[in-house]
Amino acid sequence: MTTRSLRIATWNINSVRLRLPLLRDLDAQLRPDVLCLQETKCPDEHFPHEDIRALGFEHVAARGMKGYNGVAILSRIPFTHRADDPDWCMKGDCRHIGVTLDAPGGPIDLHDFYVPAGGDIPDRELNVKFGHKLDFIAEATAWFAAHGEAKRSVLVGDLNIAPLEHDVWSHKQLLKIVSHTPVEVEALTRWQNAANWVDALRHFVPADQKLYTWWSYRAKDWEAADRGRRLDHVWVSPDLRGSLARHQILKAARGWERASDHVPVLVELAL
Incomplete structure (x- = not known):
């Protein structure tokens, strides 16, 4: 049986038109x-x-x-658009797009998400943006749970939560910072468990090792400070766990001219 690879990458580009030249570097x-x-902001x-x-x-x-917001899927292989997926929280704010890929071995459903960042105050009573974030995740969790265990599916995107202790530069110092608070971590874990998603990056990198995909613009020297967070994720359905072949986090992209604060993440499947 011939094995063919499928390489799926995800990147918060922070304006597709502004950073269009960087797509050539990423692709190369x-x-x-x-x-x-x-x-994509477009x-x-x-x-x-x-x-x-x-x-x-x-x-x-x-x-x-x-x-604001915006999502896109660019592909070298044909797909059909999943036009019936929900408009989360009925806001029409362009935070999700889904397709079914004409992949080796059979179709694969692919979901691309941009979860709300949630503002600066981790309290839904004081911060409507934080409430929206939690509501968005809860709605997505319920929808996937209603469809049962994911099959031949991949979910990627900027989920704006770093769930594990070593997904942030300091677990202790970020416990009250939006993106790593216990309530967000619990919400993301429920979403992941709703369809038994496999955390593809942690499949390759043990949970006791630091792993980042985002470094703030606020740092004078992001590389020297290395105060990162893993906000960008790739999840695969349990039936694709055995196909996980490799991953790559393009950390060098954070140093590109006019860089995004996120870096591209790639997972390769051997199908």
């Missing part, structure tokens, strides 16, 4: 078959389809709005 280094973007009518196709991504699905 990772050569993904599928690239999922978050925070209404659909202005999405740079021609430039994307020039990179070899013939198949594109995008949901965007001016100045």
Whole structure:
């Protein structure tokens, strides 16, 4: 039986038009078959389809709005759009897009999420943004739970939560900081357990080792400080666990000119 690889990458690009040249660098280094973007900040009518196709991504699905949010899936392999997936919290804020990939061995459902960041105060009574974050995750959890254990599925994106102790530079100091609070971690864990998702990055990197995908713009020297968080995730369904072949976190991308504060993350499946 011939094994074929499927390379799926995810990146919070923080404006697809502003950082379009960086997609060439990403593609040269990772050569993904599928690239999922978050925070594209681009209404659909202005999405740079021609430039994307020039990179070899013939198949594109995008949901965007001016100045905020936005998600897109760029693919070298055909897919069909999952048009019936929910509009989470009924806000129409372009935080999720799903497709079904024409993958080796059979179709694979792929979900690309941009979870609300949640503001600065971890209290839903004092901060409506934090409440929205928790409500968004709860709604997604219930939806996936209703569909049972995920099968031939991949979920990626900027989930804006670093759940494990070594997903942040200091577990103790970040316990009251949005993205690592116990209530957020519990919510994300429930979502992961709802469909028995496998944390693909921690499949490769033990939980007792530091693992980051985001470094703040606020640091004068992000690399020297290395105060990172793992906000970007790849989950796979249990039936794909055995296909996990390798991962790559393109940390060097944080040092690119006009870089995003997130870096690209890739997982390769041997199907």
